[in-house]
Amino acid sequence: MRPPQPPAVLPRGFRFAATACGLKKTGALDLGMLVSDEPASAAAVFTTNLVQAAPVVLCRKHLRKAKGRLRAVVVNSGNANCSVGPAGMTAARATALRAAAELGITPQEVFVCSTGVIGVPLPAERILAAMPRLARAGRGSTRSFLEFAHAILTTDTRPKWAAATCRVGGKTVRIAGCTKGAGMIHPRMATMLAFLATDAAIAPGLLQRTLADVSKRTFNTITVDGDSSTNDTVIILANGASGTRKIARDSAAHRGFAAALEKVCHSLALQIVADGEGAQRVIEIEVRGAGTEAAARRIAETIATSPLVKTAFAGGDPNWGRILAAAGRAGVKFDPDETYIEMAKIPVYRRGRALPFDENAAHRRLLADTVPIVVDLKEGYAKARVWTCDFTAEYVRINASYRT
Amino acid sequence: MRPPQPPAVLPRGFRFAATACGLKKTGALDLGMLVSDEPASAAAVFTTNLVQAAPVVLCRKHLRKAKGRLRAVVVNSGNANCSVGPAGMTAARATALRAAAELGITPQEVFVCSTGVIGVPLPAERILAAMPRLARAGRGSTRSFLEFAHAILTTDTRPKWAAATCRVGGKTVRIAGCTKGAGMIHPRMATMLAFLATDAAIAPGLLQRTLADVSKRTFNTITVDGDSSTNDTVIILANGASGTRKIARDSAAHRGFAAALEKVCHSLALQIVADGEGAQRVIEIEVRGAGTEAAARRIAETIATSPLVKTAFAGGDPNWGRILAAAGRAGVKFDPDETYIEMAKIPVYRRGRALPFDENAAHRRLLADTVPIVVDLKEGYAKARVWTCDFTAEYVRINASYRT
Numbered sequence: 001m002r003p004p005q006p007p008a009v010l011p012r013g014f015r016f017a018a019t020a021c022g023l024k025k026t027g028a029l030d031l032g033m034l035v036s037d038e039p040a041s042a043a044a045v046f047t048t049n050l051v052q053a054a055p056v057v058l059c060r061k062h063l064r065k066a067k068g069r070l071r072a073v074v075v076n077s078g079n080a081n082c083s084v085g086p087a088g089m090t091a092a093r094a095t096a097l098r099a100a101a102e103l104g105i106t107p108q109e110v111f112v113c114s115t116g117v118i119g120v121p122l123p124a125e126r127i128l129a130a131m132p133r134l135a136r137a138g139r140g141s142t143r144s145f146l147e148f149a150h151a152i153l154t155t156d157t158r159p160k161w162a163a164a165t166c167r168v169g170g171k172t173v174r175i176a177g178c179t180k181g182a183g184m185i186h187p188r189m190a191t192m193l194a195f196l197a198t199d200a201a202i203a204p205g206l207l208q209r210t211l212a213d214v215s216k217r218t219f220n221t222i223t224v225d226g227d228s229s230t231n232d233t234v235i236i237l238a239n240g241a242s243g244t245r246k247i248a249r250d251s252a253a254h255r256g257f258a259a260a261l262e263k264v265c266h267s268l269a270l271q272i273v274a275d276g277e278g279a280q281r282v283i284e285i286e287v288r289g290a291g292t293e294a295a296a297r298r299i300a301e302t303i304a305t306s307p308l309v310k311t312a313f314a315g316g317d318p319n320w321g322r323i324l325a326a327a328g329r330a331g332v333k334f335d336p337d338e339t340y341i342e343m344a345k346i347p348v349y350r351r352g353r354a355l356p357f358d359e360n361a362a363h364r365r366l367l368a369d370t371v372p373i374v375v376d377l378k379e380g381y382a383k384a385r386v387w388t389c390d391f392t393a394e395y396v397r398i399n400a401s402y403r404t
Numbered sequence: 405m406r407p408p409q410p411p412a413v414l415p416r417g418f419r420f421a422a423t424a425c426g427l428k429k430t431g432a433l434d435l436g437m438l439v440s441d442e443p444a445s446a447a448a449v450f451t452t453n454l455v456q457a458a459p460v461v462l463c464r465k466h467l468r469k470a471k472g473r474l475r476a477v478v479v480n481s482g483n484a485n486c487s488v489g490p491a492g493m494t495a496a497r498a499t500a501l502r503a504a505a506e507l508g509i510t511p512q513e514v515f516v517c518s519t520g521v522i523g524v525p526l527p528a529e530r531i532l533a534a535m536p537r538l539a540r541a542g543r544g545s546t547r548s549f550l551e552f553a554h555a556i557l558t559t560d561t562r563p564k565w566a567a568a569t570c571r572v573g574g575k576t577v578r579i580a581g582c583t584k585g586a587g588m589i590h591p592r593m594a595t596m597l598a599f600l601a602t603d604a605a606i607a608p609g610l611l612q613r614t615l616a617d618v619s620k621r622t623f624n625t626i627t628v629d630g631d632s633s634t635n636d637t638v639i640i641l642a643n644g645a646s647g648t649r650k651i652a653r654d655s656a657a658h659r660g661f662a663a664a665l666e667k668v669c670h671s672l673a674l675q676i677v678a679d680g681e682g683a684q685r686v687i688e689i690e691v692r693g694a695g696t697e698a699a700a701r702r703i704a705e706t707i708a709t710s711p712l713v714k715t716a717f718a719g720g721d722p723n724w725g726r727i728l729a730a731a732g733r734a735g736v737k738f739d740p741d742e743t744y745i746e747m748a749k750i751p752v753y754r755r756g757r758a759l760p761f762d763e764n765a766a767h768r769r770l771l772a773d774t775v776p777i778v779v780d781l782k783e784g785y786a787k788a789r790v791w792t793c794d795f796t797a798e799y800v801r802i803n804a805s806y807r808t
Contacts, residue, residue: 396795
């Protein structure tokens, strides 16, 4: 899966900037800034991990204190600023304070995010020293947006962005977003960092509800390794610069906006899976015919996190037995003798036994970039979809040599 | 970890045999038989996977029908006889019937077990053809026992056995067992195949309670990949051939017998982890200071199944941040700022931050055969221990090329 074409038109009234402040030994971009010209409605979804990095704690506080009206995001890669004692909050606060001073806004209007290694003190002085040039560099250009998208990466092999538009009262509203995340990715939380900007006019409360709802169906349906990070955050700023009227709850405009936002978030989420550490392909697991959506989801997630299933996909092995065995230990009751399984559109299992299929042809189809799997329990009418990637020796290489 | 010395003295009144009947393409031993000279008290623990292989279903039935008095186990490797439709039960029944005829016992006195690939019809005719020579070959010798231990292996790199003795009324009782299992290993069920024989005299009901209790603390505290098989079974036969009096519940003799059985099962369980697919080392995870044992266990299991934790151990990386992050997503409440973490006896994290330690020295200690990890929540007094192995590129190689 290739990243989409860079967005030709970005949301109005936003500036983006990036620089290398010395957190990454390689000298790559490691500090980014996103600023709205005017106060924007803000919403965010955070990690559900009990261990939360200092910037996550600060973001929650600022969102509450600023009553959902914020203006800027400062994000560093190369260090998670997590589990470093009180120095973590000191560094995050200092970052917000300096950014606010340079931008002429209040510290509460600044989101601060960090991603990278856990437990190593963040050399905040490098971030603070870079802040003046970062604040001056902000532009609304595609090039600046792409540089920002690069500055947030860690083990990712490529930047990830997406954009969409919708119509509100006859005028165009733009949404653009970028994301990072290749390991420690698992659903049921805001997995990874994602930053979304839109020039829609929408109240903070409705924006929060819309983001939470869309995240559930996009970022929270992907898994790379079942691990969830201490820093995961999705942030959206909506500054109203499109000049359209305010989006009202449950209006046609709201449905259009939510659909456009979902399009962007779905694309970003799939780009994360496709760039999963060591991944060669995306596996789309659809469990249907379940009694409840929760049951379908639980089975889909159990299949999606099974190391045996994921390694079989690394080898393009049409090993439906491992899919059935994973479903069987998901803790959901169903009748394996009624279950139907399809891999890459090839029926492989029905009524308690294998269906005859050409193993070599199936093997070739399983080597595609995206492989759809269907498990039909034939019990009810609920379904769920989860996206994962294959599990390769390269994943092990990346993660067995991250620090030492 | 090396397998222990072959047991010098086996339980009395048991015969073991093995042969190659052609299920393994390599021509290796793939069919084993264990027979008690007299009817024995029998007990078993089976997989909790919803998908259960035909032999598991048959074993449950025979155990019930024979009222806990059985005499033989027939086990094949190379094919799980699972998810093959009604042919699965036909093959398992035919195996029990033929074994019973050759041994001069009833079919209900025979346990049938299978392990190997799922979904491929079992060529039962090869097993049936080999049965006469298998039944004739049975011996009580150490050599026969070791051949039996070899015949049950699949992706294991070495056989696994253990033995112990205890005293009942001044006489010696012997327990010997062997096991297989290197992938699809996860706690909360009878993980893998294990066969135990003892010449103790003990009623089936007490034997079942003792086995279930011991399994909980041994086989069910290990994990290789979080996947649990459709065929997992632990079987024990107690034939009373030691000539001792019957073991009474909660007597000193019962405590001695349970302790000896636990010693055997603990050794077998750790041998499985040490021979986990692609494993280089055993990781012992102890979570202490928890409010409840269930909470301690849940955190220990979450750490033990985290791909990021397990790959870090493959590289000997003292990456306590991943251990803390895994604990944080276990769904158990605790205070990360109070938590203490120790790796290979080196204190690495306390009061919300890293402790200073020599990274290179720690790296060297993490390359040992067995690495103890302690996570102390400082909340209460409960604890739990779980054993896992590191996650290597070799695991991926084995499982990405199992069939194709």
